[in-house]
Amino acid sequence: MNDFIHHIPAWIDLYKEGDLRSLNLQNLGRYLEEKTGVPFRHQGNIYKKYSEKKLEALAKKFASIKVKDPGGKFSLGVPLRAEIDYERRRIRNPGWKVFGILYEGVLYQKLVSDLIFEGRLSLDRCSILFTNQLFGTWDRDNWRYHARVSLYGFPSLISIVGLVEAPAKPKEFYLRKQMGTPIESLKEEYEGRFLDHGDSRMTEVLKGYAMQAFLFHLTGDPFCEDRNCRLFNSHWQAEVLHSQMDGQYEFCPRHEAFIKELKDRSPFSSLSYLSTSCQEADDSITRIVNSR
Amino acid sequence: MTHHEPLLGMVGYKMIGGIKMSEKKPIFTPVSEKEVTRAIVAGFARQFIEYVESDCLIIGGGPSGLMVGRDIALKGVKTLIVERNNYIGGGFWIGGYLMNKVTVREPGQKILEELGIPYEKAVKGLYVADGPHACSKLIAAACDAGVKFANMTIFDDVVLRKGNQVCGAVVNWTPVQALPREITCVDPIALESKFVVDSTGHDACVVKKLEERGILKTSGFGAMWVEQSEDLVVEHTGEAHPGLIVTGMAVATTYGLPRMGPTFGGMLLSGRRGAQVILKKMKKK
Numbered sequence: 001m002n003d004f005i006h007h008i009p010a011w012i013d014l015y016k017e018g019d020l021r022s023l024n025l026q027n028l029g030r031y032l033e034e035k036t037g038v039p040f041r042h043q044g045n046i047y048k049k050y051s052e053k054k055l056e057a058l059a060k061k062f063a064s065i066k067v068k069d070p071g072g073k074f075s076l077g078v079p080l081r082a083e084i085d086y087e088r089r090r091i092r093n094p095g096w097k098v099f100g101i102l103y104e105g106v107l108y109q110k111l112v113s114d115l116i117f118e119g120r121l122s123l124d125r126c127s128i129l130f131t132n133q134l135f136g137t138w139d140r141d142n143w144r145y146h147a148r149v150s151l152y153g154f155p156s157l158i159s160i161v162g163l164v165e166a167p168a169k170p171k172e173f174y175l176r177k178q179m180g181t182p183i184e185s186l187k188e189e190y191e192g193r194f195l196d197h198g199d200s201r202m203t204e205v206l207k208g209y210a211m212q213a214f215l216f217h218l219t220g221d222p223f224c225e226d227r228n229c230r231l232f233n234s235h236w237q238a239e240v241l242h243s244q245m246d247g248q249y250e251f252c253p254r255h256e257a258f259i260k261e262l263k264d265r266s267p268f269s270s271l272s273y274l275s276t277s278c279q280e281a282d283d284s285i286t287r288i289v290n291s292r
Numbered sequence: 293m294t295h296h297e298p299l300l301g302m303v304g305y306k307m308i309g310g311i312k313m314s315e316k317k318p319i320f321t322p323v324s325e326k327e328v329t330r331a332i333v334a335g336f337a338r339q340f341i342e343y344v345e346s347d348c349l350i351i352g353g354g355p356s357g358l359m360v361g362r363d364i365a366l367k368g369v370k371t372l373i374v375e376r377n378n379y380i381g382g383g384f385w386i387g388g389y390l391m392n393k394v395t396v397r398e399p400g401q402k403i404l405e406e407l408g409i410p411y412e413k414a415v416k417g418l419y420v421a422d423g424p425h426a427c428s429k430l431i432a433a434a435c436d437a438g439v440k441f442a443n444m445t446i447f448d449d450v451v452l453r454k455g456n457q458v459c460g461a462v463v464n465w466t467p468v469q470a471l472p473r474e475i476t477c478v479d480p481i482a483l484e485s486k487f488v489v490d491s492t493g494h495d496a497c498v499v500k501k502l503e504e505r506g507i508l509k510t511s512g513f514g515a516m517w518v519e520q521s522e523d524l525v526v527e528h529t530g531e532a533h534p535g536l537i538v539t540g541m542a543v544a545t546t547y548g549l550p551r552m553g554p555t556f557g558g559m560l561l562s563g564r565r566g567a568q569v570i571l572k573k574m575k576k577k
Contacts, residue, residue, distance in 0.1 A: 066548065068511045068548035069548075077511070077548075078509065080508060080509075080532060080546070080547065081531070081532070081533075082528050082530050082531070082532055082538075082546075082547065083528070083547055085530070086527055086528055089527075097523075098520075098523045098524060098527050099520060099523075100520025100521060100523060100549070100550055101524065101549070180388055180389060182395065182414060182415065182418055184397075184414070184415040184416060184417055184418040185414070185415050185418075188416070
């Protein structure tokens, strides 16, 4: 565990992309605020301020970062017209539901970072994007791309689709799927043992991932080795559900103490900013940041 | 043993298929072999000449191709489907593992209803129908809408015009391809159309031909992911190149999407989306 804190951000900015009906972002934001003492801002759809002029170029970039062969070396693609049109429709529609394309995670993060920070990266904002799209990163251990739930950085990306698809389901689920049992039947049979799209547990589970993103922002180390801690890096659905819902405690004693200390150190721990005007809050933040 | 009807060869009549037949005369009107041959040749030639130029040439008579054909022909679009096999319907006769039940996921069953195909619910969101019933109904619906077929006909190449606009296909008899060139060298012929549809499944034959010519580059399909590939295939269905509409599994190959499994809703809906694209473009023209 790395407990060296680089910088306590002034805000936690929550962004969204696509259809996230199973996630209550307001609820999640309040949780983060309560745990960290840092206020959150619901920034809404990540593309809302994006101009029509730049849309074509952005759509083309997204279309060119698809991982087409998870077992092969990634190379930037030259997208066809229909692929660019697909991305354009996806970007323009805040409630876009379709997913299934695996994007190159690091490049996806770069595109999103350019949108959020516009070239002026700020540690004062812990930015987290919740998306319904799927991204993956190259695994150097077994030389292939793997879908991921989260990719921490500036901003951090958390995928609700990744949360369903990336952590492995029970082994027998895959065996029976291979033998031809329809996925719909398997879902009925294994109901509750893994997260599914639109799952009512999604918000609760994602609180832990959002805390990992925040810890990454502070220390560069988002994970804990204790499988009862919400910061555990789960690879199986059973581990996800255990660490986020059924663990012995919310955070392991070390992280619990760390988070408490962090909250005490946070200039916003009393959440007094809530009773002040926005301008006062901004002034207060500026003073605190300058005094550090 | 009592006979209520006269036996064959006796004076009287016999009922065959509800038709009263005199037993003194042969059942069928006598025609000579040459008349049969003339009828086949004339009928084929008449239709072929008429369809040497069409509004839409669909390569591949599987579920997505049939669906495109049916939907546009209903709107009066002159449509010819080229199918390399003798039989039409592609893989729609059977589901996975050669079992003749086909499945569709919600909302694919709405098309089954529209076509009058009986189905039943398997589990929530999944419906199952008899392959032979579903496939024959879809073929019949395409025929009833006015689609014509050139079966046992294989796609050989594309016809290109200015700006590499696709406006037809070069075809040949399917058996010609099976013979060694030393024995037979039968030149193909060309058919012209305003639009060509590639519904050749994951072979994506028409798209691949453009790729061979360096006009576009495909990605090849990824691993099977039934749940999401159907949505993606429908969303990517459309014009891949001027004059060329891609539908069904060919979409997955063209854009490197996950492969669809043995569920057919995506193919039917992709066909419908392809038809919408064609109708919209024809309206503009």
